[in-house]
Amino acid sequence: APPSLNIRNFAGLKDCLRNDPTSDEPRWDGNVTLADYTDNGEGVESLNPSRQNLVAPKLSFIDDQQPGYTTAKYSSWGSARNPASIFFAESEEEVMIAVTCARRSGYQVAPRGRGHSYQGLSNMDGYLTLDLSLMCRNNEFIPGDVPGVPEGWLLGDQRVLGRFKVGAGCTNAVVLAETATDDRLKNNNGGVYMIGSCPSVGIIGYATGGGQGDTSPYVGLGIDDVSAYNIVIWNETLGEPIEVTATSDNYKDLFFFLKGGGSGVGVVTSVENVIVQSPEPTLQEERKFLSFSISYELDEDNVRKFLKNFQDFLVPDLPFDKYKEAIRNGSSRYGGQARFDLREDAPGGRSVNFNGIHLGSEAELNVTLKEYGLLDGIREGGFVVNAEEDDYGRIMAINACVIATGTNQWDLWFRPTYYLENFFSPLAFDICKDLGINDEETCTPRNLTTPGIQANLPRDCADDKYIDHFVKAAKKPQSFVNRPGLELLAEVYEFIAETSANPDERAAAASAAEDVRSTQVGGIVVPRVDPDVLYELAEIGVVANHLAHGAPTLVKPDETGYANRAEYMLLEFSDQNVYDRVADLLVRKVYNGDRTKLRGFYNYMNAPGKFCRVNNAQQRVPSLLTETNAGQAIQTGRNITLARMLKNSRRSRRNTILPTC
Numbered sequence: 051a052p053p054s055l056n057i058r059n060f061a062g063l064k065d066c067l068r069n070d071p072t073s074d075e076p077r078w079d080g081n082v083t084l085a086d087y088t089d090n091g092e093g094v095e096s097l098n099p100s101r102q103n104l105v106a107p108k109l110s111f112i113d114d115q116q117p118g119y120t121t122a123k124y125s126s127w128g129s130a131r132n133p134a135s136i137f138f139a140e141s142e143e144e145v146m147i148a149v150t151c152a153r154r155s156g157y158q159v160a161p162r163g164r165g166h167s168y169q170g171l172s173n174m175d176g177y178l179t180l181d182l183s184l185m186c187r188n189n190e191f192i193p194g195d196v197p198g199v200p201e202g203w204l205l206g207d208q209r210v211l212g213r214f215k216v217g218a219g220c221t222n223a224v225v226l227a228e229t230a231t232d233d234r235l236k237n238n239n240g241g242v243y244m245i246g247s248c249p250s251v252g253i254i255g256y257a258t259g260g261g262q263g264d265t266s267p268y269v270g271l272g273i274d275d276v277s278a279y280n281i282v283i284w285n286e287t288l289g290e291p292i293e294v295t296a297t298s299d300n301y302k303d304l305f306f307f308l309k310g311g312g313s314g315v316g317v318v319t320s321v322e323n324v325i326v327q328s329p330e331p332t333l334q335e336e337r338k339f340l341s342f343s344i345s346y347e348l349d350e351d352n353v354r355k356f357l358k359n360f361q362d363f364l365v366p367d368l369p370f371d372k373y374k375e376a377i378r379n380g381s382s383r384y385g386g387q388a389r390f391d392l393r394e395d396a397p398g399g400r401s402v403n404f405n406g407i408h409l410g411s412e413a414e415l416n417v418t419l420k421e422y423g424l425l426d427g428i429r430e431g432g433f434v435v436n437a438e439e440d441d442y443g444r445i446m447a448i449n450a451c452v453i454a455t456g457t458n459q460w461d462l463w464f465r466p467t468y469y470l471e472n473f474f475s476p477l478a479f480d481i482c483k484d485l486g487i488n489d490e491e492t493c494t495p496r497n498l499t500t501p502g503i504q505a506n507l508p509r510d511c512a513d514d515k516y517i518d519h520f521v522k523a524a525k526k527p528q529s530f531v532n533r534p535g536l537e538l539l540a541e542v543y544e545f546i547a548e549t550s551a552n553p554d555e556r557a558a559a560a561s562a563a564e565d566v567r568s569t570q571v572g573g574i575v576v577p578r579v580d581p582d583v584l585y586e587l588a589e590i591g592v593v594a595n596h597l598a599h600g601a602p603t604l605v606k607p608d609e610t611g612y613a614n615r616a617e618y619m620l621l622e623f624s625d626q627n628v629y630d631r632v633a634d635l636l637v638r639k640v641y642n643g644d645r646t647k648l649r650g651f652y653n654y655m656n657a658p659g660k661f662c663r664v665n666n667a668q669q670r671v672p673s674l675l676t677e678t679n680a681g682q683a684i685q686t687g688r689n690i691t692l693a694r695m696l697k698n699s700r701r702s703r704r705n706t707i708l709p710t711c
Contacts, residue, residue, distance in 0.1 A: 164252030230443020259652030267600025310612025573654030
């Protein structure tokens with residue numbers, strides 16, 4: 051049935067969410083704990099006395115005169131928009147009730163897993179934000195065959211170990227810890243659960259928008275690995291929400307749409323992900339996993355040679371059968387990031403390098419790199435092995451630490467929850483104590499990029515004590531590892547800028563707040579290009595945040611809702627000028643002047659530096675109470691129609707690169 055017009059009824063939304071018609075008691079009352087510092091998993095207590103648990107009302111509204119609404123709307127990344135209401139669901143039943151209340155009161159629903167949206171799309175103005183972060187439980191590995199999964203998986207010679215059913219509130223860190231502690235998957239069993247490089251990213255947006263990570267080249271994108279979505283949708287005929295399971299055989303159009311179309315068509319409550327075994331070892335008996343980085347000499351001839359060889363390694367220019375064979379035996383085992391920056395004023399210095407994870411030993415990697423000429427031209431000391439391990443979960447925990455400590459990202463991943471007075475400089479940022487570690491052998495002081503913050507971080511990312519405590523904390527959904535965010539930090543800096551008696555501190559805090567609010571990134575995904583274009587990109591200075599070569603490129607564009615299969619490299623930007631120069635270069639030399647062929651990627655589809663934010667929530671209240679809403683909360687018929695349109699249209703390729711303000 052077509053959607054009907056509803057007038058938003060704010061009073062009706064409040065009444066429905068607050069009051070249970072079968073009881074005299076309020077339906078939902080009190081607070082929920084979002085970040086728990088008292089217990090970081092399996093009895094590991096924080097040793098940092100400054101930490102305060104982060105709590106928020108289970109249900110709050112925009113007109114509430116209380117700080118709880120403000121706390122509840124914070125996300126890991128992206129704009130703190132102003133939803134009409136924010137509700138923390140803890141069960142499928144609560145999701146159904148919330149959807150019903152929103153639908154019957156004329157409100158749309160913005161499901162929020164972990165809020166890692168640069169555009170702030172899980173905190174939409176005037177919506178009911180349905181937060182699912184407390185629904186990370188009853189995770190279960192189911193060994194054996196997976197219905198609907200092709201034999202040999204994507205590369206044709208892979209073994210599927212089973213599937214993992216994971217709740218909507220889980221993060222990369224949670225599933226990493228689950229993998230690292232399950233005897234059926236760890237060590238030489240070689241179970242690989244594909245995750246991204248940031249621990250706090252939620253799995254649902256990741257598993258519906260695309261999902262790129264260090265093992266994508268071997269196991270596919272996040273969407274490729276999903277064998278089932280459990281999702282709540284609105285049934286217009288019944289006039290109520292229903293929970294369905296979308297698979298390749300059930301609700302096929304919905305399944306197609308969710309694989310790349312995003313999660314806005316319903317409320318995904320859990321997913322089942324295929325677990326693929328890592329490749330068989332070729333030079334030793336046991337499986338190995340390697341974390342490494344390689345940097346190259348910067349003379350022009352060497353850089354040009356490297357860029358050509360690197361692209362030929364990732365996406366060789368060969369007929370399909372030979373291409374598949376080449377990547378199966380070569381680049382599919384490597385995934386990570388790359389940086390090509392020849393600018394004299396490049397942040398951190400000029401560099402041409404790549405880094406990441408290799409599903410194999412150092413010796414096995416050397417064989418492959420030598421075949422493609424990638425052992426030539428390495429600068430002195432430029433081949434660094436961070437660790438070689440026997441276990442996938444362990445190497446990914448090490449890699450998370452390497453990325454963080456190598457690029458000063460801890461202050462972005464792990465948001466402190468002190469009282470405001472504890473934010474005044476110097477801010478003690480003791481990650482080791484947060485993990486329950488208090489010894490100088492394991493940890494060392496460091497300075498972070500955020501002004502005024504000093505840190506105590508792991509000295510060696512491969513240290514057994516660090517890994518043990520990190521995995522235990524990561525496994526707990528409400529540990530600090532899984533609950534970061536920037537918005538609170540920005541408002542704290544604003545508070546300091548307004549109240550500090552020190553003018554230098556006020557100026558530094560104001561600058562820090564602006565940086566936190568404005569450095570949202572944009573991105574462009576890039577296909578194989580002429581090597582001269584790669585060199586021009588290096589002259590501009592680019593970072594490939596993820597490389598999605600290998601297995602993702604073998605999936606046909608019309609098989610899922612994600613069609614950017616030829617675009618193997620995701621360039622990330624936080625500088626508008628760099629973004630514009632790269633876009634102009636690609637339009638001129640790759641797309642023959644047609645700007646509509648530029649490709650964006652899900653979470654990176656906003657322009658860099660754009661941070662959509664309404665400063666005063668109360669100014670929004672009148673329009674929220676009276677605005678006519680022609681849309682619907684969630685409606686099955688419309689969603690399936692959209693899925694069919696997407697499937698049958700060549701315009702299904704996601705090519706919008708515009709700010710979403």
